[in-house]
Amino acid sequence: MNRPMDVPDQDDVPETDAVIEGGLEWMERTQSDKGSWEGDYGGPLFLLPLYVFTCYLVDEMPDEEICSEIERYLRNHQNQDGGWGLHVEAHSYVYTSVLNYVAMRLLGVEASDPDLKRCRQWFLPRGGAARAPQWGKFGLALLGLIPWKGVMPVPPELWLLPKGAPVYPGRLWCHARMVYLPMSWLCGVKPTPEADPLLDEIRTEITRRPIEDIDWESAASKTAPEDINTPLTSTYRVVNKVLQFYERHAIDSVRQRALDFALDQIRQEDENTSYICIGPINKLLNTLCWHYARPDGPEVQAHIERMPDYLWHADDGVKMQGYNNSELWDTAFAVQSIAATDREDEFSEMLQSAFDYIEANQVLEEVPEREEYFRERSTGGWPFSNREHGWPISDCTAEGLKASLMLEDQVDTPLPEWRREEAVEQILEMQNPDGGWPTYEKIRAPEWIEVLNPSEVFYDIMVDYSFVECTSASLQALAAFRDRHPDYAPDRIDAAIDRGRDYILDDQRADGSWKGSWGICFTYGTWFGVWGLRAAGLDADHEAIQHACDFLESKQMDDGGWGEHSDSCVEKEYVSTDEGQAVMTSWALLALAKGGRRDSEAVRRGTAFLRDRQKEDGTWPDEHIAGVFNGTCAIHYDNYLKIFPVWALSVCR
Numbered sequence: 001m002n003r004p005m006d007v008p009d010q011d012d013v014p015e016t017d018a019v020i021e022g023g024l025e026w027m028e029r030t031q032s033d034k035g036s037w038e039g040d041y042g043g044p045l046f047l048l049p050l051y052v053f054t055c056y057l058v059d060e061m062p063d064e065e066i067c068s069e070i071e072r073y074l075r076n077h078q079n080q081d082g083g084w085g086l087h088v089e090a091h092s093y094v095y096t097s098v099l100n101y102v103a104m105r106l107l108g109v110e111a112s113d114p115d116l117k118r119c120r121q122w123f124l125p126r127g128g129a130a131r132a133p134q135w136g137k138f139g140l141a142l143l144g145l146i147p148w149k150g151v152m153p154v155p156p157e158l159w160l161l162p163k164g165a166p167v168y169p170g171r172l173w174c175h176a177r178m179v180y181l182p183m184s185w186l187c188g189v190k191p192t193p194e195a196d197p198l199l200d201e202i203r204t205e206i207t208r209r210p211i212e213d214i215d216w217e218s219a220a221s222k223t224a225p226e227d228i229n230t231p232l233t234s235t236y237r238v239v240n241k242v243l244q245f246y247e248r249h250a251i252d253s254v255r256q257r258a259l260d261f262a263l264d265q266i267r268q269e270d271e272n273t274s275y276i277c278i279g280p281i282n283k284l285l286n287t288l289c290w291h292y293a294r295p296d297g298p299e300v301q302a303h304i305e306r307m308p309d310y311l312w313h314a315d316d317g318v319k320m321q322g323y324n325n326s327e328l329w330d331t332a333f334a335v336q337s338i339a340a341t342d343r344e345d346e347f348s349e350m351l352q353s354a355f356d357y358i359e360a361n362q363v364l365e366e367v368p369e370r371e372e373y374f375r376e377r378s379t380g381g382w383p384f385s386n387r388e389h390g391w392p393i394s395d396c397t398a399e400g401l402k403a404s405l406m407l408e409d410q411v412d413t414p415l416p417e418w419r420r421e422e423a424v425e426q427i428l429e430m431q432n433p434d435g436g437w438p439t440y441e442k443i444r445a446p447e448w449i450e451v452l453n454p455s456e457v458f459y460d461i462m463v464d465y466s467f468v469e470c471t472s473a474s475l476q477a478l479a480a481f482r483d484r485h486p487d488y489a490p491d492r493i494d495a496a497i498d499r500g501r502d503y504i505l506d507d508q509r510a511d512g513s514w515k516g517s518w519g520i521c522f523t524y525g526t527w528f529g530v531w532g533l534r535a536a537g538l539d540a541d542h543e544a545i546q547h548a549c550d551f552l553e554s555k556q557m558d559d560g561g562w563g564e565h566s567d568s569c570v571e572k573e574y575v576s577t578d579e580g581q582a583v584m585t586s587w588a589l590l591a592l593a594k595g596g597r598r599d600s601e602a603v604r605r606g607t608a609f610l611r612d613r614q615k616e617d618g619t620w621p622d623e624h625i626a627g628v629f630n631g632t633c634a635i636h637y638d639n640y641l642k643i644f645p646v647w648a649l650s651v652c653r
C-alpha cells in the first residue's frame, strides 16, 4: 500500500504515526502463541444459564471458582430493575430473568438473596415462567420446573416430512436448524430429572400461581410483552394448535423412527465439529440428548470435554461466548489492518504468525455424506473460529483469502495456488440467486417460512438470506484473487462480481446507507456497502457511493466521532450513542476514505477523534458493544478496538 503524498495537514502526521505505532504494539503484545488474537466473545445473556442447566443435569458442575465467577458475572449484569436483559445492554426480559434466576439458584445462591428477591419482584408480576418465550420455557422444562406441555411442541416427526416440503427442517438457516434439531429430540423424549429438593424449591419461586393451577397448554404460546420482538403470527398459532394436538396422539413407532433420525443427525454434527458444534445452544442441547440417549456414554464425555471452549474469563466474571471463539475472523481483520499501516516489514514476525494461524485453519475436506446431513461443500472455506469447528462461512472465507493474498510477499510460504482456488470455488458456490451472499448456505427455503419463526425473540432466523456484509467481503476477495490470477475462471468470477454489485446497489436504502446485520448497524453496513462497490469496480464518485458518504457525514457527532446504539438494529433506524465510539468511527472513516473523501473535513475530525481517544498504553477505552445478531442480540467483539482504529487511521493518513 502506498503512503499518500497529499496529506492534508502535515502536522498531524507524526501524531498519527505515533498513535498507529501504539496500536500496533498493542496488537503485538496480545497475539496468542498460535498467531491469532483471542478475545471475549460475550454479550448475550441467554447462553450462560443454559450452560449451568446442562452442567447441573449431567452432574458435572464446574469447579467452585468458576461457579463463583459465573455468579459474579451474572450479578454484574443484572439490570437496576432486578431483571436480566437479552444481552448486556438490553432492557430486562422475562426469558433471561427467569433463566438467570434459576442459574443463580443452581449455583447455590439462596432465594433470600437481595438480588434474587429483586429479580423475582421484576419477573413475577410479569407472569414469570408462564410468560417466558419458547426457548425459555424449553430450558425450564428440561429441569422439570414446568411441565412439557407448557412448551410449544417441536415434534421430531417434522424430520420425517417430505424433503421437498418448503417447511422441511433441513431447509432452515443452519443455526436455527441446529438448535431445533436437538430441541425436537428432547421435545420428543420429554426427559424429566430425578426428584431433587432444590428443583422442588425453585419450582415454587418462578410462577405467580402454584404450578398445578396454571393451564400450561394455553400458557405455552403466551409471552410477556417485554420479550416479544417477533410476535407469533396467526399462522403459527394455528400450527401450534395442530402440533399440540399431534403431541397428544403421537404414535410410538413413528416417534421412535423420528428420534432415531434426529439422533443420527446430531451425531454427525458432533463428529463434524469435534464436539464443539456450530453454536453455543446446540452444543448444550446435543450434550443433553446424549445424556439421555446414552447415559455415561462416550458422547457425553466428549461433549463435556469441549464445554469449557465456550467459556471466557474476563474482568466482569466468567461468561459463555456466542461461538467457541472468533479467532479466524479477528486474525484476518488484524492482518488487513496491519497491512494498511505500510509497516509490514517492521512487524513481519507478527504477520508471519498470523498467517500461520490462517493457513492452519482453512478447511480442506468435506464432511462425510454431506447431502444426507444437509451440508454444502466445505473445502477451501474458512470458519469464524477454527478448523476443528469447521463450518465454513462466506465472509470468513473471503476475509481469510483476502488476508492470505495480502501476505503473499510477506511470508515464507504463501498459500498454495490450489488452496486459493478452492477458496474461490467455495465463494462462487455460495452465491445466492439474488446475486448476494448468505452466511453459510445458499438460500433453500422461501422467505415466507419466516411466519413460522416460533422464537418470538429473534428476527430472521429461519432463512439464510443474502447480506451486504457477506456480499461485500465475497466480492472483495474475488476481485483481489482476480488481480493476481487473471486466468483462473475469469468469466465465472466476473459474472459473480457483477451480480454481487447489483445486489449491493439494490440493497442500498433511500437515505444512502446499508443496514448491517452482524455489526451495529448502518455504520457497519455502509462500510461494507462502499467497499464492496469499489471492489466491484465502481468509481468513488459513483452516485451510490457519494450518497453513502453523505449519509455517513450527516451522522457525524459533535465530538468528531460516530456512535450507533444497538437499538438501531431493533428499530431499523439510526440511533446514536451519547458520544462517538472508536470502532464505529473507524468503520465510517474506512467508508469515507474509500468513497474519495480522505481529504475532507469530516475525515480530519474523525481521525482527530480517534487519536485523542487513544490511551497512553496504546489501547482505546472500552465502549458500547458493536456486534449483533438476528436483529436483537448484541455481541461483543473484543478485538475490534485493537483492529479498526489502526486500520482507519492508516487508510486515512
Ligand code: LAN
Residues within 6 Å of the ligand: 175, 176, 179, 279, 280, 281, 322, 323, 329, 384, 393, 395, 396, 439, 458, 461, 469, 470, 518, 628, 629, 630, 635
Ligand atoms: C455469528 C458470528 C459470526 C458472524 C459473521 C461471520 C461476523 C457474520 O458476518 C455472518 C454471521 C456470523 C457467522 C454469525 C451468525 C449468528 C451467530 C452464529 C453469530 C453472531 C455468533 C452467535 C450467533 C448464533 C445465532 C447464536 C445462537 C442464537 C440463535 C438465535 C440460534
